[in-house]
Amino acid sequence: MPVPYPRSQIRGIARQFGLNMISSAPMPSLYRKHAVIRMQTETGTYALKPFIKSELLRTSTVKQMNSAADDVRHLMNSGYLHMPPWLPANSGKLWILDRGRPFYVTAWIEGRPMQTAQDFEQLGQALAALHAIPPGKAGLKRAPALEQIRLWKTKDSFFRKTTARLHQKGRYRRWIETYGKACTSLSERAWSELATPETIRLIKDEAARPSFVHNDVTMPNVILSGDGRLFLIDWDRIRLGSAFIDTAKAIKNTTQFNPEFIQSFLTGYEQHRPLGKAARKTIAALYALPLEVWSAFRFPSRAGSRQMLRTIDRTWQQRVKAVEFMDAWAGLASGIPCPSNIHRKMGRLPRGEST
Template identity: 50%
Template sequence: MANPLPQSRVRQIVRRFGLIPLRTDSVASYYRKNAVVRVQTENGAYAMKPFFRSNLLRTSTIDQIKAAADYIQLLMNHDFDSMPKWLASHTGKLWTLHQGRPFYVCPWINGRRMESQEDFEKLGRALASLHEASRLPSPVKGPFYSHIRLWQNQDRLFRRQTAKASQMNKRFRRWYKRYGASCNRISDRSWAELKSPEIAGLLEKEMTCPALIHSDITPQNVIIADDGQLYMIDWDRVKPGSIYVDVANALMNTTHFNPVFIHSLLKGYEELRPFDPAERQLISSLYRLPREAWLAARFPNRSRSRSMLDIMEETWPLRLKAMEILDEWA
């Protein structure tokens, strides 16, 4: 939503979910100025969120919200408690359509960001609970491998683009001269490990017994509520996928390369679902991939790409140390 919805439209939408709003206000996210509307009622606060289509999938917005709502219903049926429950609309669906855009509503979670060893253990347990509670009854085709296939394509594009680094801006050329070869060596090692029979077998096995993954675990999408309960929010990208990708993403996006947080997240996860040696190696291999560099190379003149490169440069020693920690754990 580029502009905030008028309050009259907000009221019209939330009334379909049985809510009578007293006050509403738009709240920004990291990427969008008006990402969600906070709706205050006599019975508490709720989040009214527009559903945004994923460009990585070829299906329509309606098909994607239908699939997401089915997955959310499955999690609610399994009493998964680390997710705000979506409200049913007057039609019985977990979403409603307004002027061509789907919206859904869930309780507003007041709380704070993760900041302690205990918080990261909670995140690990929540992820393990998600992956164990959402095993699907049939094999998955197509979107299951989207993350790994996407990363392979991004790596190939990165190497093609950087082969012409002289044509890029000075900022990127300087960065690539210092870190490009290391990124490629790290990637080569990971891709070689992912081709090993043990790991290839794990990925093949997952397709016969898939689980749901959140797909977007970031610090902004994890809240420690006032009562201490951990909630993962923003479930627009929930889908069948690799639990190993979900764990590797969570480690990369949330722990800030802090060894204590890395071990805490893994400890919490393995309290509910221990990993065998091959699974540990798979997670370590996926964690190592320099995905920010690949994204930045696609649009080197964008400010966000420059920020990515700056962050990678500032954290490079910490990243290498974190890779060593994951290697030792594996």
């Protein structure tokens, strides 16, 4: 199998950023074998990142890269401290186009993943600081949260139809009987809260005052450097959007359903960006949505989907406790059904077999 980025290409790209490369090594992510290239140069270590477009946006890769670079430059000019510095190319731009693909270069951040409650408090501070930066440009024509909610409602509807069909065929029967009703209850509670007049008004107002959002705050994308400073990496998805959604997804993707970590994150966030009652309810409702379940049942026969269903089975009680914690924080009434057969192991979920 050919190497995606030959050394000669990497060396040529490095020169376009004024760097003389000594060595390079591809580094993997959860989803890509060659997600980023670690370059050792005469002036230090850098991360060379091939830009990956979002398929959810109906624009070209180059337009998405250009937009992301403009937003990053704005953050740099605003003094945002939790992003690795981007290196300008010889042209003055923050990216270059090589063989049809955009690339950008940042400082390489060496460090450790989040481990303590204090780390999560610092993450909350970093995300709140990002959301608080004035965008310096016009608002959005549509409320980003409403657009995302419509998409998630479509996924919820697809999940219900899929589980009904699979249950009739006897496939994944045990999983569906154990968790299907509870997942539907979670989404219905969330939809009900998100449909209240105060919540709708809040998320509609966000269109006029959108926030910069990272859109991919996950454990691998958060690094604590040797001096204890927290960095968010992988800024391919930066754009103006909903701070409520960005916050709810960050909590879900990083805190491991641990109430102590969740509380620390929220404490740090509200130190920089206090949240009113309606904002808290909105974030808690968004957090409760069973996004991973919907994703798994989009293609239930895939190995990754089956693994996700086993993971949800194993962590269900922690997930419920985390939702209850968020409800209490937001002042919402909690009432999540706990399946009577919750302790029964799901076992294997092989392709084409009943459960």
